[in-house]
Amino acid sequence: METILANRSVGLSELKANPAAVMRAAETxxxxxxxxxxxxxxxxxxxxxxxxxxxxxxLALAELAAARLADGQAPVKVTLDEL
Known part of the structure; x- marks a missing residue:
C-alpha cells in the first residue's frame, strides 16, 4: 500500500467532474x-x-554559497554600498 501524503483525497473521476471544487479545496x-x-x-x-x-x-543558493566557500579561495569582504 502506498502512503497518501494528504489529509484529503478525491478520485480521478471526481477531479474530472468538478475540477474547480478540487482547486478550491487545495487552497487550504x-x-x-x-x-x-x-x-x-x-x-x-x-x-x-x-x-x-x-x-x-x-536551497540551491545555499548549496552554491557552500560550494564557493569550500573552493579554497579566500573570501572577499565587501560592503552593501560596494555591491
Missing amino acids: EPVAILNRNKPAGYVIGTAAWEAIAERLDN
Whole structure:
C-alpha cells in the first residue's frame, strides 16, 4: 500500500467532474488525486506552491554559497554600498 501524503483525497473521476471544487479545496490543504485507490498526483494551492518554489531556490543558493566557500579561495569582504 502506498502512503497518501494528504489529509484529503478525491478520485480521478471526481477531479474530472468538478475540477474547480478540487482547486478550491487545495487552497487550504493539499488534495491527493487517487486512481484505483492509489495516489496519482497532488493538487496544492498557489501559496503552497510559491512557498515550495522559494524554498527550493533558497536551497540551491545555499548549496552554491557552500560550494564557493569550500573552493579554497579566500573570501572577499565587501560592503552593501560596494555591491
